[in-house]
Ligand code: TXA
């Protein structure tokens with residue numbers, strides 16, 4: 061079963077969202093429809109979080125197996141008590157420090173949250189976005205909004221309204237087009253229900269920043285395992301998320317050796333009649349220009365924020381050009397590098413080429 065709709069698009073001012081546009085969106089949400097809206101991380105595919113039937117439509121529209129719980133979006137901290145119970149003090153501290161912003165906290169679920177929001181788990185993931193359009197929408201709605209990233213299952217998350225339409229045209233009632241998402245990668249997800257907080261998904265709020273508030277915060281063993289040598293021997297660890305149509309090859313190792321390996325691989329693939337795309341930073345792109353490959357620039361080498369912002373769009377652009385393979389290198393594990401690595405290794409389905 062799928063959800064079908066006549067998709068309307070409204071251009072909305074990202075700083076001062078027009079209230080009549082917000083009102084159109086609220087009406088749709090009230091009657092159980094779906095609205096895609098911009099947040100500072102990626103676009104969300106939203107429904108009334110307290111309406112289990114509307115929530116079900118999200119899974120149908122995304123063609124997502126309903127085994128992946130959704131994030132519930134709020135506009136003020138007081139809404140937290142509507143959604144969660146037994147909220148630890150540490151969660152309130154994190155909320156005070158990092159909300160509104162790209163941090164999602166997993167908490168014990170309150171009884172009035174439909175269980176399909178959390179796929180039957182007794183927890184719920186909550187986030188307060190800082191984007192003015194998201195904020196205005198949730199506030200005007202008066203109810204929290206459940207929203208996964210607005211992409212179809214296995215496609216990279218949408219960082220623009222155009223991406224949303226690529227994946228969801230005809231399956232969402234309204235797209236609020238507020239321009240490009242400024243962070244470009246999804247929020248950091250932290251589990252606050254396990255005693256010591258654990259980061260399940262690295263993102264816009266860095267592990268280092270979280271540790272300043274709660275020193276014991278650590279990355280989930282699952283994430284660490286993905287960085288170990290056992291990656292290729294246990295590909296089942298990697299949910300098939302963010303996968304482009306093309307085969308993505310992620311190179312890791314000392315930069316000079318990685319450059320040689322990428323160029324060699326590209327040459328070999330091109331010689332075999334394959335169409336190859338390379339995601340490269342400006343400083344490194346010239347090394348690939350003679351190879352007959354398509355190159356998309358990710359910006360400057362040291363600007364991880366820029367790399368994060370354009371990454372999903374760049375993968376989509378290469379996919380749209382019909383390349384068979386996408387080559388990209390790791391940008392390290394420090395700071396935002398951890399989130400970039402997490403998204404790349406998933407897009408590569410664990411296929412890391414380690415050189416030394
Ligand atoms: O930046 C974001 O987080 C975006 C914007 C739209 O807010 N949303 C997003 O949603 O990325 P989604 O559904 O694509 O990813 C939600 C993540 C998944 O990794 C999911 O497993 C985790 O949050 N999650 C949600 N509820 C959870 C729960 N109760 N327990 C553990 N993990 C949960």
Ligand code: MG
Nearest residue numbers: 208209217246
């Ligand atoms: Mg997603």
